[in-house]
């Protein structure tokens with residue numbers, strides 16, 4: 001047997017108002033007057049004063065447009081910008097936001113200490129040198145970006161959505177403060193919390209199971225159920241629960257693989273530009289044949305929380321579009337073979353994949 005050696009985030013700080021401890025964490029990494037931090041913040045906070053007070057004079061900060069997922073080009077540009085602004089590397093990088101900002105910070109931390117371009121590291125275990133010390137501060141729960149060993153990146157040149165899947169991509173420190181998710185839009189809150197639920201059900205239904213990963217997944221699903229069957233999914237207690245569940249779900253996928261939903265969701269993101277979490281929910285709603293119990297439960301959550309879910313999104317697509325959707329789905333061999341075995345292409349023929357997309 002060859003057992004996989006697993007890594008999770010080494011440090012995490014959790015609690016309401018924990019954000020006030022951010023300066024302590026940053027200052028612990030600065031040794032000289034020239035040392036500086038880089039803040040990568042979701043553009044949602046551009047006009048807010050919530051985080052500005054934490055940025056020291058010498059620090060750099062960038063607001064990241066999270067309306068689209070990070071691209072390899074944007075990662076290259078940002079890391080070039082940091083290198084050309086300062087004549088030394090930052091001591092610490094702080095990612096604040098949802099999946100996009102958290103993933104951007106992870107990718108930049110790796111790219112600053114490794115030569116070449118972001119696209120050179122799209123794949124498994126290609127990052128050689130440890131990145132800059134990084135602190136993750138999620139302001140939206142569910143993507144698991146705070147805990148996972150990857151960072152989603154879109155590469156439009158290669159029509160490829162793939163992260164830097166590496167032990168070096170894992171955050172060194174998390175700061176989990178549930179007060180930060182108070183102002184999230186209800187639908188968005190639900191979609192991203194479901195991303196977490198989907199990570200867990202996909203990994204539990206896979207061929208490559210991991211004893212510890214299963215335990216993380218089972219607990220995250222239990223907490224998600226409690227939240228989505230309750231009256232107010234966004235109460236203080238429930239937001240804290242979703243934040244912890246997201247962390248656990250992220251740890252689960254760090255030890256295993258997703259399944260069928262994520263590859264189809266990636267297809268929707270690459271070809272139609274639909275956001276990851278929403279795309280997952282759209283796919284979830286049409287894959288009864290693969291995850292019958294889970295899809296039924298998902299629909300109960302949607303009804304209970306009165307969530308809006310777009311329908312008929314592929315009705316105007318041409319044959320060529322469906323071909324592109326097929327190609328950008330079937331490329332995800334690891335999750336598909338996790339779900340369906342190594343012969344997954346015999347099950348997911350182009351005809352079958354097209355039929356599934358037509359149901360969305």
Ligand code: ZN
Nearest residue numbers: 143195199276
């Ligand atoms: Zn996901």
